[in-house]
Amino acid sequence: MSDLLEDLWAAYASTLGFAMVNAFFALATYATLSAGILSFAAVTYGAAGGFLGAQLLLNTTLPLPLIFLASALAGLVMAMIVAALFLRLESHWMALSSLALVLITRVVVLNTPGLTGGVNGLSLPAPLSMIWLVALLALAVFGFWLLDRSWYGIAAKSVREDPSVAACLGIDPRRIQLIAMAVSGLAGGLGGVLMAMMLQFVSPDTFFIHVAFTMIAGVVLGGSHHWFGPVLGAAVFTALPTVMQAVVPDLQDIANGAALLLIMIFLPRGLLDPRAIRLRRAAK
Amino acid sequence: MSLLALDGVRKSFGGVTAVADLSFSVREGAVAGLMGPNGAGKTTVINLISGLLHPDTGTIRIAATDIAHAPPHEIAATGLARTYQNVRLIAGMTALEQVLAGRYLRRDTSLLASILHLPAARTAMRAARDHARALLARVGMDHRADTLAETLSYGEQRRVEIARALAAEPRLLLLDEPTAGMNAAESAEIGRLVHALRDGGLTVLMVEHNMKLVADFCDHVVVMNFGRKIAEGTAAECIGDPAVQEAYFGRRHAQH
Known part of the structure; x- marks a missing residue:
């Protein structure tokens, strides 16, 4: 029995690790989405945190918590730059610009080998312990729980659903969205360094379109109206390819797509939808 | 004046x-x-x-x-506070939460203190909830405080919207x-x-x-055409x- 558990753990530990890392990116996307901004820029915040963290790990003897903090702050700084440039844009333009930013990020990473290792990337020595991952994700989730229950949470919900009504209630939509982007930057930057440590390697391809796809799919799948949605969605979306590969190896991509389609058709607001829960409770 | x-x-x-x-x-x-x-x-x-x-x-x-x-x-x-010709409540919020959102300007605490759930901010949030509940009672909607606002009847939604407008005093x-x-x-x-x-x-x-x-x-009427x-x-x-x-x-x- 214990052998079986050990085998299972060996087979799925890395999947679980990546699920948690992806949860940071999904949470970073959820952070802006919950204030009405669809943005893929968390990939760029991840690159900022990932490469800075990698350099600190390779060239300094800083303790891990400080490296995590520095990486999160790198994401925050990047998010504030993005906010200064893009926050004035209408929502769909914001989404497109942030996608362009993901493409630009890769080019910048490729062409600054002194900082990023360029085409060759950077290899990192020690793997990330699962304890750290669990602790940091718990901390992040606690942060989102606090945000949700605060005046910020009430204001963000209002801005997301109807910015002009929110403004007439005295809520400054830009201020709320700036906070949302700051939170997104912190989560993305932290996700970046965790991704780098999990892979023990970072390169221009580490923070690219596939991360944007995974995180947005994770949020849509899990539900974008509660902080647990992205965590759940990231887990499902990380495990799905692994499971599908085991079950239907030849049809893996088709099975993935079909599973996503089914969820979007039957659960358009995601797996976890507080509104549906409230409606069900009201019906009783 | x-x-x-x-x-x-x-x-x-x-x-x-x-x-x-x-x-x-x-x-x-x-x-x-x-x-x-x-x-x-x-x-x-x-x-x-x-x-x-x-x-x-x-x-x-x-x-x-x-x-x-x-x-x-x-x-x-x-x-200044207002209501809308076609009621505009915020989707996914209960009646109480709508009125609470209207209380944003009178929250008596900074956003940061509220996010960190400092004791003073928690007290302020409790006071805001009590105020919101009292306003719902004033428009006769306190019995539906925890109901998702979009499931209320049109007339009830209008009353919640008025309570929300009044929340900022x-x-x-x-x-x-x-x-x-x-x-x-x-x-x-x-x-x-x-x-x-x-x-x-x-x-x-x-x-x-x-x-x-x-x-x-x-008391006073302006007619437009x-x-x-x-x-x-x-x-x-x-x-x-x-x-x-x-x-x-x-x-x-x-x-x-």
Whole structure:
């Protein structure tokens, strides 16, 4: 029995690790989405945190918590730059610009080998312990729980659903969205360094379109109206390819797509939808 | 002393002039009515005052401040609250949460203190919840406080929306057709509420089609047609005005 558990753990530990890392990116996307901004820029915040963290790990003897903090702050700084440039844009333009930013990020990473290792990337020595991952994700989730229950949470919900009504209630939509982007930057930057440590390697391809796809799919799948949605969605979306590969190896991509389609058709607001829960409770 | 004063306000959308050279003022503590046939520009005026639109020319003053080009959240902070012609509640929130959102300006704590759940911020949040619950009771909706607002009836949603507007303790309240879609009993209830609010010192400007309500509750009426003011005075004066009768019933009827 214990052998079986050990085998299972060996087979799925890395999947679980990546699920948690992806949860940071999904949470970073959820952070802006919950204030009405669809943005893929968390990939760029991840690159900022990932490469800075990698350099600190390779060239300094800083303790891990400080490296995590520095990486999160790198994401925050990047998010504030993005906010200064893009926050004035209408929502769909914001989404497109942030996608362009993901493409630009890769080019910048490729062409600054002194900082990023360029085409060759950077290899990192020690793997990330699962304890750290669990602790940091718990901390992040606690942060989102606090945000949700605060005046910020009430204001963000209002801005997301109807910015002009929110403004007439005295809520400054830009201020709320700036906070949302700051939170997104912190989560993305932290996700970046965790991704780098999990892979023990970072390169221009580490923070690219596939991360944007995974995180947005994770949020849509899990539900974008509660902080647990992205965590759940990231887990499902990380495990799905692994499971599908085991079950239907030849049809893996088709099975993935079909599973996503089914969820979007039957659960358009995601797996976890507080509104549906409230409606069900009201019906009783 | 007028709390609200519009002077020479003009607003065009492309070639269409929605509001032309409009001037009127509302005395502090008064209930003023804004009337006019459909398309007269009444809702545009409400949107101009609340800052969702900005006039091409003219000034809009609340107390002494010109807010014609201020953003809506700054205008709200000067003490203005409003409701909407087609109720606009926030999807996914309970009735209580809607009113709580309206209390944002009076939250008595910084956003950071609230996010960190500092003791003072928690006390302030509890006070805000109590206040919101009391307001729901005032509009007769406390029994539905924890119900998802979008599942309430239209009349109930309107009452929640009024409670939300009152939550910030405004000085000036704009009501855009508060009784639309309500039956006679519900309308009378809204009328009584407006009256009670005025007795409490609130200044109200309401767009209203219900003549009885206007006659019973408005101290002062402004009538618009095609974006212009065509009459102003007491409800009785306005209803008797030939230009108003023409606007509502057409020229031939007015001559009889």
